[in-house]
Amino acid sequence: MKSFKPYTYLLRYYLASLLGHKKPLLGGIKLTHACNLSCVQCPFRQREAPSLSFSQALSAMRTLHDWGVRILIIEGGEPFLWRDGAYDLRDIVTRARELFFTVGVTTNGTFPIEVDSDIVWVSIDGLEETHDRLRGKELCAHRGQPRGHGAPQGIRAPYYQLAQLA
Numbered sequence: 625m626k627s628f629k630p631y632t633y634l635l636r637y638y639l640a641s642l643l644g645h646k647k648p649l650l651g652g653i654k655l656t657h658a659c660n661l662s663c664v665q666c667p668f669r670q671r672e673a674p675s676l677s678f679s680q681a682l683s684a685m686r687t688l689h690d691w692g693v694r695i696l697i698i699e700g701g702e703p704f705l706w707r708d709g710a711y712d713l714r715d716i717v718t719r720a721r722e723l724f725f726t727v728g729v730t731t732n733g734t735f736p737i738e739v740d741s742d743i744v745w746v747s748i749d750g751l752e753e754t755h756d757r758l759r760g761k762e763l764c765a766h767r768g769q770p771r772g773h774g775a776p777q778g779i780r781a782p783y784y785q786l787a788q789l790a
């Protein structure tokens with residue numbers, strides 16, 4: 625049976641906001657600053673910061689939940705690179721889905737999108753030339769042809785991943 629919990633929460637959230645009780649609905653955790661790319665526009669790859677441990681990530685998620693967050697976005701760096709021992713992104717997403725109504729992951733699209741989140745955002749910076757110039761590698765040229773779904777030539781690499789999701 626479909627749960628009405630998100631809807632009742634959102635209704636209470638909306639009514640509370642009308643009364644001036646503000647709290648966050650959407651929050652994010654940055655698992656790691658590590659990334660396999662070096663995009664010119666990225667502030668994170670230049671910052672030295674340790675990745676979260678699995679227990680730190682769980683603690684951060686519980687804190688966000690306590691604050692009222694019900695939509696969680698997991699990001700990096702590149703979150704598919706994140707590891708803590710045997711744990712990887714899929715374990716984080718599994719635990720996140722126990723707490724949050726919706727869980728999203730952002731990725732640069734260079735790894736297989738094998739994760740059970742509700743949403744995956746793949747960064748696309750423009751058509752092929754622009755995307756490759758900003759991302760620092762000839763990403764489009766190295767990804768080969770997309771499978772199915774008539775992906776446009778110019779955004780081959782991310783679209784390849786998007787086509788796999790469809």
Ligand code: SF4
Nearest residue numbers: 659661663666701732
């Ligand atoms: S893929 Fe994202 S995290 Fe990695 S360097 Fe580019 S903007 Fe930064």
